[in-house]
Amino acid sequence: MILTVDTLTKRFEMHVLDGATVVGLDGVSVNVRDGEFLAVVGPSGSGKSSLLKCLYQTYEVSSGSIRYHPADVDLATCDDRTIMRLRGSEIGYTSQFLDEIPRVSAVDVVARPLVESGMPAESARERARDLLSELGLPGPLFEAYPATFSGGERQRVNLAQALAPRPRLLLLDEPTSALDPETRRLAVDLIRADLGPETTVVGVFHNHEMVEALADRVLVLGDGRRRDLLPVAEFEGVVA
Numbered sequence: 477m478i479l480t481v482d483t484l485t486k487r488f489e490m491h492v493l494d495g496a497t498v499v500g501l502d503g504v505s506v507n508v509r510d511g512e513f514l515a516v517v518g519p520s521g522s523g524k525s526s527l528l529k530c531l532y533q534t535y536e537v538s539s540g541s542i543r544y545h546p547a548d549v550d551l552a553t554c555d556d557r558t559i560m561r562l563r564g565s566e567i568g569y570t571s572q573f574l575d576e577i578p579r580v581s582a583v584d585v586v587a588r589p590l591v592e593s594g595m596p597a598e599s600a601r602e603r604a605r606d607l608l609s610e611l612g613l614p615g616p617l618f619e620a621y622p623a624t625f626s627g628g629e630r631q632r633v634n635l636a637q638a639l640a641p642r643p644r645l646l647l648l649d650e651p652t653s654a655l656d657p658e659t660r661r662l663a664v665d666l667i668r669a670d671l672g673p674e675t676t677v678v679g680v681f682h683n684h685e686m687v688e689a690l691a692d693r694v695l696v697l698g699d700g701r702r703r704d705l706l707p708v709a710e711f712e713g714v715v716a
């Protein structure tokens with residue numbers, strides 16, 4: 477087991493609504509197994525992104541716990557230094573949008589986390605080039621700035637950057653939403669080939685094919701609650 481999520485609740489106090497509360501997650505419990513690919517599905521507003529943001533601690537948890545076993549810590553309550561250390565070394569997160577860095581080339585955007593964790597710059601750039609070409613990014617764009625890229629091109633850079641360090645726990649929030657079917661297939665092939673059993677993935681996907689091609693198990697959310705947790709083979713027919 478890598479994660480034990482216990483009765484996780486996230487409420488948002490809406491100051492603009494006179495302090496009314498919006499519930500993002502309502503008592504969600506789930507165990508995440510070492511090395512598995514857990515897909516998180518559910519209708520819009522069901523709490524998928526909130527779950528990932530609580531795991532990454534972008535959102536402060538209202539109640540409940542998130543036991544991260546490799547470091548023997550509760551991510552919901554541990555101090556910021558511990559979170560920053562884990563983010564730098566073993567927990568990766570990517571949303572569907574690339575955080576652009578002005579005047580940094582696509583290759584360097586992808587290589588940056590590797591260089592920051594100590595890989596020599598040329599090896600990091602080589603891995604970055606490999607990942608970008610596996611995702612079908614046209615060669616001439618490798619040294620260009622992602623600010624001018626199309627949505628799908630940017631998302632390829634984003635996904636490559638998330639995969640590059642092969643984190644122990646990778647949180648993917650709709651990393652392929654802007655990709656065409658052909659590029660989505662490249663993304664599936666790359667994720668399967670590049671991530672070994674030492675990486676556990678919790679990934680939000682709207683696309684059924686992505687879930688079926690990648691997931692071991694599927695967590696179904698609805699109105700912030702856990703509706704189901706099932707092996708992917710039994711997932712067919714469930715509305716995502």
Ligand SMILES: Nc1ncnc2c1ncn2[C@@H]1O[C@H](COP(=O)(O)OP(=O)(O)OP(=O)(O)O)[C@@H](O)[C@H]1O
Pocket residue numbers: 488498499500501518519520521522523524525526527
């Ligand atoms: N920062 C926030 N402030 C206030 N409410 C929020 C915030 N983030 C999420 N929510 C609310 O929490 C609920 C769950 O949102 P969340 O983004 O987790 O859903 P989702 O399943 O990821 O949706 P989608 O598929 O549309 O991205 C929604 O009602 C949303 O309005």
